[in-house]
Amino acid sequence: xxxxxxxxxxxxxxxxxxxxxxxxxxxxxxxxxxxxxxxxxxxxxxxxxxxxxxxxxxxxxxxxxxxxxxxxxxxxxxxxxxxxxxxxxxxxxxxxxxxxxxxxxxxxxxxxx
Amino acid sequence: xxxxxxxxxxxxxxxxxxxxxxxxxxxxxxxxxxxxxxxxxxxxxxxxxxxxxxxxxxxxxxxxxxxxxxxxxxxxxxxxxxxxxxxxxxxxxxxxxxxxxxxxxxxxxxxxxx
Numbered sequence: 001x002x003x004x005x006x007x008x009x010x011x012x013x014x015x016x017x018x019x020x021x022x023x024x025x026x027x028x029x030x031x032x033x034x035x036x037x038x039x040x041x042x043x044x045x046x047x048x049x050x051x052x053x054x055x056x057x058x059x060x061x062x063x064x065x066x067x068x069x070x071x072x073x074x075x076x077x078x079x080x081x082x083x084x085x086x087x088x089x090x091x092x093x094x095x096x097x098x099x100x101x102x103x104x105x106x107x108x109x110x111x112x113x
Numbered sequence: 114x115x116x117x118x119x120x121x122x123x124x125x126x127x128x129x130x131x132x133x134x135x136x137x138x139x140x141x142x143x144x145x146x147x148x149x150x151x152x153x154x155x156x157x158x159x160x161x162x163x164x165x166x167x168x169x170x171x172x173x174x175x176x177x178x179x180x181x182x183x184x185x186x187x188x189x190x191x192x193x194x195x196x197x198x199x200x201x202x203x204x205x206x207x208x209x210x211x212x213x214x215x216x217x218x219x220x221x222x223x224x225x226x227x
Contacts, residue, residue: 004155032214043117043204043218044156089155093214099144100169101216103155 003027006090006104014112019077021107023090026071030092033066034101035075038087047088048075080111115139117219119205125225126195133191134222138207145188146216147180148204149173156204162188195226 005024013019023033031052036044050057050064050073057064063076077084087108091101118137126132138145143164148156159178160170164185174180177195182188192199202223206216 034215036218041220043119043206043220046215046217049215091155095214099161099208099214100146100158100171101148101156103157105153105155 003030004090004092004102004104006107008107009105010108010110012110012112013080015082016079019075019080019084019109019111021075021077021088021090021109023073023075023104024071025073025090025092027092027094027102028071029094030102032093032095033064033073034091034093035062035064036089036091036103037084038089038106044089077109080109082111082113085109085111117205117207117217119203119219119222121222122220123223123225125227128197128226129194131191131193132195132224133189134203134205134224135187135189136205136219137187138205139209139217142207142209142217143185144208144210144216145182146206146208147188147190148206148218150202150204150221151200159190192224195224197226200224200226 034049035047037047038044048059048062066073087106089106090104120135146161147159150156162182177193180190202221204221206218208216
């Protein structure tokens, strides 16, 4: 049973445009949501997070939106840069139950110069 | 560099052999996690420690797997009698008690079982 779904395996955008990466989840116990970025041959790097009590969190070019009723979150990157090309993982966590991150399969983002 | 480090970065072994991986977390982090990532999948949780106590193990962690964190600092993950299905990237992460949900990952150890 896949609790975290990133249904689009890849996304290609032009440099300077907006990248929107989507994530859906099924477990209503998730109350904190993280995004990680991964380059080949490296471990995932923490990017941005959002608590379930918020619907938006912004950090520079990165904004995460959370729609709890729809169990959906999205990561917006604007403007997109070639260095953003990587695999992005959505990773929710249930802070009250345990501390394991539950990762989606990831989305490969390619930003074209 | 004060990030999470893992050793070795790559390991090739023959089926049936034992292997051991090491993880050194960020120094002040009291939580340490092990994850496994196979091709085309996201990382999957294996186990985690708070200080030296192993608090949770995934059902993915069969009896052939054992993890330790003897002094609450570095951790080792041992796989006995390796199988081809053990081939994966083994990732270690650590977090601080005050913001434990933000986990910081090491570069991983890529295991290939031939």
